[in-house]
Amino acid sequence: MKRMMGLALAALLMASGAARAEGEIKVGEINSYSALPGFTDPYRKGMELALKEINDAGGIKGKKLVIISKDDGGKPGDALTAANELVSRDGVVMIAGGFLSNVGLALSDFAKQKKVMYLASEPLTDALVWSKGNPYTFRLRTSNYMQAAMLAEEAAKLPAKRWATIAPNYEFGQSFVAAFKDLLKKRRPDVEFVAEQWPPLNKIDAGPVLQAIDAANPDAILNATFAGDLVKLVREGNTRGVFKNRAVVSYLTGEPEYLDPLKGETPEGWIVTGYPWYSIDTPEHKAFLDAYQQLNKDYPRLGSIVGYSTVKSIAAVLNATDDHSNEGLVKAMKNLKVSTPFGEIVYRGADHQSTLGAFVGKTALKDGKGIMVDVVFKKGADYLPSEDDAAKMRPAN
Amino acid sequence: MDFLLIQALSGLASAASLFLVASGLSIIFGVTRIVNFAHGAFYMLGAYVAFTLTDRFAGPLGFWGGLLVASLVVAALGALMEMVLLRRIYQAPELFQLLATFGVTLMVQDLVVLIWGPDDLMGPRAPGLSGAFSLFGRLVPSYDILLILLGPAVLGLLWLLFHRTRWGVLVRAATQDREMVASLGVNQKWLFTSVFALGVFLAALGGALQIPRTTVTHYMDLSIIVEVFVVVVIGGLGSVTGAFIAAVLVSELNAFGILVLPKISMITVFLVMAVVLVVRPWGLFGKPDAAPRASAGISVRPWKPMSVLERSGVALVVLLAALLPLVSGSYALSVGSEILVFVLFAASLHFMMTVGGLSSFGHAAYFGLGAYGAAFAVTYFGAPMEAALLLGPLLGLAGAVLFGWFCVRLSGVYFAMLTLAFAQITWSVAFQWVEVTGGDNGILGIWPSAWASTPQGFYWLTLAVVVVGVALLRMLVFSPFGFGLRAARDSALRAEAIGIDGKRTQWAAFMVAGTFAGIAGALFAFLKGSVFPETLAIPMSVDGLVMVLLGGIETVSGAVVGAVVYKALAIWLMSQTELSKLVLGGIIVLLVVAFPKGIVGFLEDWRHRRPPAPNGAGPKAAGKAATEAAPVGIAKLEAAR
Amino acid sequence: MNALLEVKGLVKSYSGVHAVRGVSFSLQAGEILALIGPNGAGKSTCFNMLNGQIRPNAGSIRLNGEEMVGLPPRTVWRRGVGRTFQITATFSSMTVRENVQVALLSYHRRLWSVLGYAGAAHREEADDLLTLVGMDQQAERPCGELAYGDLKRLELAVALANQPRLLLMDEPTAGMAPKERVELMRLTAAIARKKDMGVLFTEHDMDVVFEHADAVMVLNRGELIARGSPQEVRRDPHVQAIYLGEGLLYDAKHREEAVQ
Known part of the structure; x- marks a missing residue:
């Protein structure tokens, strides 16, 4: 019967492996294009800019760099299917990308199993390079732990002793809050955490959550919600006066992706990590900004930096060695230096984490828009455990 | 104590939107027996259209008018969907309607990103209600009060509509007995369309009213649809009052639940539903289906093992x-x-x-x-x-x-x-x-x-x-x-x-x-x-359901074909396009309309197609013939004794 | 001699309304007993209590001395009570023969078996039953496309699958042509005599009732008002009074014929 004809047919269609073109180096890239277009759109623009710059300058030793992008729909399972296609069918030399932590971890495990190098661009989870690190996975983005350390440093300077936390109820929120608590307690043994709220992602019931926080009467609040949840939280909190006379430390809130939607309702004086693209005057960033705006008629988001730096890192490692086998690339990637709009970064040899830094500042209102002021750039290397300590956190393999 | 009261008020405000959307779903289900998965999509569209309108026309009139016009526009879209799509599949097994509306949901998710862009959008605050007032020394947003009042107000208006207008009486009659209304000579088509439009209007209004509280996003449909289903089921399908009580119950339990267990939100509604359904299998205000729906979908062609x-x-x-x-x-x-x-x-x-x-x-x-x-x-x-x-x-x-x-x-x-x-x-x-x-x-x-x-x-x-x-x-x-x-x-x-x-x-x-x-x-x-x-x-x-329905619900092993086709298609689309949801949704809708019996069901029909017997004539004629033949059987038996 | 079925003081009320109030009667093996009464008299409620579908508020139902009240229908059936429904209940996705086969499989306690093709099980036994009710010609037909009268016959075959000691038939001949009714009831009677099976049936067609029943009971507003031979009941003034309005008792035959 015709029951399985479709299967055979579909498989045959897919079996026609693409021929490898001469003079090209192919790299696979996977991200949540359909599920998280808010992040991936600027990210893709950043990638495209870097790719254009590299190929305009002659590519990788005369060969054109080609990036094949696949959508993972926000699901680790689909990311693995895409990775498989890229590696088995398209014959890419390495894979990169990822936004969600679980997608990053899935790809990292895939990399370990299939022995192919994976450069995780955005996933923030610490497990990626530490507790679940493996020889084939590297990570670009400033991690949860690093940003928690940067914020804890600022938080410790506050007089506040009673803290409350609000974070989305999944691994990202849980591990960030845990790291922050730990790091703050180390600096300030006198603080106590008096309340915690764990709203589900994208479903915060902001009124009751804030009332519950308010009832504990904390001096300061740590927030790790973002996107739609953040807006609800800010609006309700402003109206209810929950943030009044309280310090707020808020993770990721300074990123244009999350700050811009707040428009005129941006709360002032929150201590945040983010990307103040309008007030960075380093030459590296200026060059990036000009090129980006010339190409796109839009300002960059943090995703643009991540996309741009991912491709720059890919080019750097491909240029660093002629041995584009997996082992060759992994070897070249260790301690590789890459210049990014945030300055030069190093992929540490011991734990494969890049030293990309982050901006910490305070939120403010300007012309009815939220911006970051009093911005300080914190170098990633200063907020990472030593390479020896980091190596000990990785599984032996 | 004061604090608990404020917490209760916050819970009520959260209940309002939930109720609006849920009541719409319940009304639609009551009359048309359609489980409208696209209800969340209409909620989202209500918010998007309201954002566009309120963004363009400022001021109180622009704002409140914008919300209303947005809801009406989306209601018209809903009516359009009912006429173009649902009318074709009312006779199909009920899960097919779920599948079709699921396909529409997928399409809308990609469409809103194409139209409004991927960024989260923040609409204006409600003019005159952007502040808060003090109660027991704590601030309560004035907009919350509006929402708290709106819930019972809408409930009351719906009651008036259903009890004081001819249309409403017909709708209630149809909820109880569809055939009866059909026999009254009422134009059932338009009754269904208008009911559907009303339900969608309520969903869109629920979405539009969210503008002053949150951002409009392309994933807000999914964040509400499941909860709305749950609320409708807790309240009892088809019961508007039930939906109201259930929305309040769920929101209040959540508001107080998080005080004790801050991580409970994720499952509050489901826990409530599980408990309610175990104790009251038809929801708080629901009634057991008087006449279980005729299994219209069940084939008259009995299954046989393979030759x-x-x-x-x-x-x-x-x-x-x-x-x-x-x-x-x-x-x-x-x-x-x-x-x-x-x-x-x-x-x-x-x-x-x-x-x-x-x-x-x-x-x-x-x-x-x-x-x-x-x-x-x-x-x-x-x-x-x-x-x-x-x-x-x-x-x-x-x-x-x-x-x-x-x-x-x-x-x-x-x-x-x-x-x-x-x-x-x-x-x-x-x-x-x-x-x-x-x-x-x-x-x-x-x-x-x-x-x-x-x-x-x-x-x-x-x-x-x-x-x-x-x-x-x-x-x-x-x-x-x-x-x-x-x-x-x-x-x-x-x-x-x-x-x-x-x-x-x-x-x-x-x-x-x-x-x-x-x-x-x-x-x-x-x-x-x-x-x-x-x-x-x-x-x-849902993937599993789609595969089964695609293969054919009346077949023995149709799911095998459904799974192969759907999964191969999904993987291929995922690899080829970022608009996979739009394309997949479109294909699902087309398949539902073109092959309401699924792929295998369609093939089997085609294989077994009999010479031109108009619908229903075949069995009847055969039945008559058999009736005449029957006494012979008995006679034979009698003779055999 | 002990009665096959002994019913005493059966009561059922729905939210205060008494549907059945204190019905008592007995039925001997091999006896064919008709239960008649106007619409809403409580006939179906009685039937549903007898096969365990509804639990009575009070009273006892004994089959060969065993108490049946409180048992679910499936257990009542296991004790040897078959039944047909007023609105036929058959398995519409199966063929006529398969309908009977399921009942036979259940009777032989093989329904939990996961091995073998059920369509091949108890085939001859099923065909015998179908022959008995005159449905053997239609054994392969999908049950979903049968005429109503044929469905009634199929139900009878299904109800006979467990070799019942007592057969309950709720309007067994409704929807049949007059000739078929006679055939069906004659058949039922023959089986009852041969197997010593008790039959209790309700019926609107008084010709059927008076021709085939050994005894007739009349139910009105939940109470038995008469019991006796067909002739006795026909002459009972109470019964006449009740049926006068409906005009069923004497001119039933003519009416039926006019309708047909």
Whole structure:
């Protein structure tokens, strides 16, 4: 019967492996294009800019760099299917990308199993390079732990002793809050955490959550919600006066992706990590900004930096060695230096984490828009455990 | 004390939007019997259109007028969808309407990004209500008060509409007895359209009213639709008052629940629903369906085991599939393995739905439990793949034993919703219990044994397991147990009257389906090398439903074809386009309209098409002939005595 | 001699309304007893209590001395009570023969078996039953497309599958042509005599009742108001009073014929 004809047919269609073109180096890239277009759109623009710059300058030793992008729909399972296609069918030399932590971890495990190098661009989870690190996975983005350390440093300077936390109820929120608590307690043994709220992602019931926080009467609040949840939280909190006379430390809130939607309702004086693209005057960033705006008629988001730096890192490692086998690339990637709009970064040899830094500042209102002021750039290397300590956190393999 | 009062007020404000959307869904279901999955999409569209309007026209008139106009515009869109799409499929099995509206939901998700862009949009605050007032020294947003008042106001207006207008009386009559209204000479078409438009209007208004509180996003539909379903079910399908009470109940329990257990929000509604359905199987204000819906979908063509020719055909296809590794690369094989895993998953759901008449909305639970079972076996007991593949499905079985016991007590939509609730509870346990399950970061390193670690090896393993699994399920269909199960589905009354314990039979079928789904899940874990909560999530359950319906609900093994077609299509689209949801949604809608019996059902119809007998004439004529022939039989018997 | 069925003081009320109030009667093996009464008299409620579908508020139902109250329908059936329904209940996705086969499988306690093709099980026994009711020609037909009268016959075959000691038939001949009614009832009577099976049936067609019943009971507003031979009941003034309005008792035959 015709029951399985479709299967055979579909498989045959897919079996026609693409021929490898001469003079090209192919790299696979996977991200949540359909599920998280808010992040991936600027990210893709950043990638495209870097790719254009590299190929305009002659590519990788005369060969054109080609990036094949696949959508993972926000699901680790689909990311693995895409990775498989890229590696088995398209014959890419390495894979990169990822936004969600679980997608990053899935790809990292895939990399370990299939022995192919994976450069995780955005996933923030610490497990990626530490507790679940493996020889084939590297990570670009400033991690949860690093940003928690940067914020804890600022938080410790506050007089506040009673803290409350609000974070989305999944691994990202849980591990960030845990790291922050730990790091703050180390600096300030006198603080106590008096309340915690764990709203589900994208479903915060902001009124009751804030009332519950308010009832504990904390001096300061740590927030790790973002996107739609953040807006609800800010609006309700402003109206209810929950943030009044309280310090707020808020993770990721300074990123244009999350700050811009707040428009005129941006709360002032929150201590945040983010990307103040309008007030960075380093030459590296200026060059990036000009090129980006010339190409796109839009300002960059943090995703643009991540996309741009991912491709720059890919080019750097491909240029660093002629041995584009997996082992060759992994070897070249260790301690590789890459210049990014945030300055030069190093992929540490011991734990494969890049030293990309982050901006910490305070939120403010300007012309009815939220911006970051009093911005300080914190170098990633200063907020990472030593390479020896980091190596000990990785599984032996 | 003051604090608790304020908390209660916050809960009421949250209940308002939930109620608006839920009441719309309930009204639509009451009259048209359509489970409108696209309700969340209309909620989202209401918010988007309202954003555009209020952004363009400032001031109080612009704002309030914008909300109203937006709701009306979306209601018109809803009416359009009803006329163009739903009118064609009212006669189809009820799950098909769910499938069609699910397809529309997928399309809308991509469309709003195309129209409004991917960024979150923040609309204006409500003019005059942007502030707060002080109560017991705490600030309460004035907008909350508006929402709190709006809930009962809408409830009252709906009551007036249904009790004081001719239209409303007709709607209520139709809710109770559709045939009766049809016989009154009422134009049923327009009654349905207007009811649908009203329901959509309420959903859109619920969405538009969110503008001053949050951002408008392209995923806000999913964040509400499931909860709305749950609220409607708790309240009792078709009951507006029930929806109101349920919305308040859920919101208040949540508002106070988080004071004690800050992580409870994720499952509050599902816990409430599970408890309510176990105690009151038809919801708080619902009534048992007076006349269970005629099983219009059930084919009059009884199932037969395959003929020798058909068997050899299947054997040939299996042989060809087994030869695939000789000609294709490893990507094709891993895709093939994935498709095969879903074939088994869909076949297990199909067994439960088609043979057992139990339409589960939470079948992913058993798939995911099987996957986690295998992962636990590997991670915590160091089991090899072979053992984990045997142990994993036992967790799926255990889940089915436990949940099935509660679920088979219910039927129809209530059954579907309780299965959904259990699946969501299981999902949130996997999602939150980070120490054991790794939370959303999942469990990694679940790779196959060496002999099955190549794509070829794993493909053959999967093929063998799936072929055996599907064959076993098929055997079960035609076994005495399968007959008993079908008997309980066809007529619970008759089945009981010939000694069949329907509930126990269905419970057993639930376990069978759960176990086979668990086997598929365990295979999936090794295919992917990891397990994530997504294996337990709603989209996985919906995928299974789509495969079954696509294959054909009235067929014995249609799910096999449905799974192959759907999964291959989904993987291919995923790889080719970022608008996969738009295309997939469109294809689903087209298939539902063109092949309401599914692909295999369509093919079988085509194969069995009789010479031109107009609808219904065939059976009747035959019946008459038989009637005349009958006395002969008795006469013969009498003669034989 | 002990009665096959001994019913005493059966009571059922729905939210205060008494549907059946204190019905008592007995039925001997091999006896064919008709239960008649106007619409809403409580006939169906009585039937549903007898096969365990509804639990009575009070009273006892003994089959060969065994108490049946509180048992679910499936257990009542196992004790040897077959029944047909007023609105036929059959398995519409199966063929005529398969309908009977399911009942036979259940009777032989094989429904939990997962091996073998059920369509091949008890085939001859099923065909015998179908022959008995005159449905053997239609054994392969989908049950979903049968005419109503044929469905009634199929139900009878299904109800006979467990070799019942007592057969309950709720309007067994409704929807049949007059000739068929006679055939069906004659057949039922023959089986009852041969197997010593008790039959209790309700019926609107008084010709059927008076021709085939050994005894007739009349139910009105939940109470038995008469019991006796067909002739006795026909002459009972109470019964005449009740049926006068409906005009069923004497001119039933003519009416039926006019309708046909």
